[in-house]
Amino acid sequence: MIQPSIHGIFPTPIYMADLNRKLISKENKFIQKTKRDVYKNDGNTTSNDTYILNNKNFNKLKKELEVMVQDYFNKVLSAKNVSPYITQSWLNYTEKNQFHHKHRHPNSVVSGVFYIDANENHDKIYFYNDKHSVIVPEVNEFNTFNSASWFFSVKTGQVFLFPSSLEHMVRTKKGDNTRISLAFNVFVKGSLGGTKTLTELKL
Helix, strand or coil: CCCCCCCCCCCCCCEEEECCCCCCHHHHHHHHHHCCCEEECCCCEEECCCEHHHCHHHHHHHHHHHHHHHHHHHHHHCCCCEEEEEEEEEEEEECCCCCEEEECCCCCCEEEEEEEECCCCCCEEEEECCCCCCCCCCCCCCCCCCCCEEEEECCCCEEEEEECCCEEEECCCCCCCCEEEEEEEEEEEEEECCCCCCCCEEC
C-alpha cells in the first residue's frame, strides 16, 4: 500500500504567545489590591471590575495584548474592513482545590487569557470539542482527531487567544500557588460581509 496521508481541515486555532517581560511594581500591587475586591464565581473568584484593562495601571499591558490580538486577526482570520478591540476584561483568582467552571464567552469573537501567576507543573487550561459523535469506541491513543477534550499546560507570562465559542474550563487546582489570570473578550468595529452578497453589517 502506498503510504496514506491524513489532513486536518477546519481546525480550531489556539494562539499562544509570551509577554516577554515581568510585570512592573505598580501592576503587581494593583493585582494584589484587586484580590480584595472580588465576587464569588462558580468555583473561584473574579474581580468586581470587569473592565480591568481600562485601569491606568494596565495601560502598557493593554497595548501589548492589543498587538497580539491584531496578530491573531491578521494570521488566523485574515479579516479585512474590520479592526478588533478588547471589550470586557477581568481578573480570576483560583486557589488550591478551587476550579473554574466549563463555559464559553457569548457576544464576543475572540477571547484571551493572560497568566499572571501559573505553575507549569500543575496549571492547565482544558478545551472541549462540541462536535459530539454518536460512535465512541475505546481508543489506543488519544489525538486531536479522536479527543473530546484537550489541555495545555500554562505558565506565568503566557497569553492564549481562541474563538469565544470554544468551551473551556479549569479543573480542580493543584499546587500551592494562587493561579491568577486576566481574561478578556474581543469584538470588531468596521464592516462585515459585502453589499453584493447581501451580508453587509456595519459596526
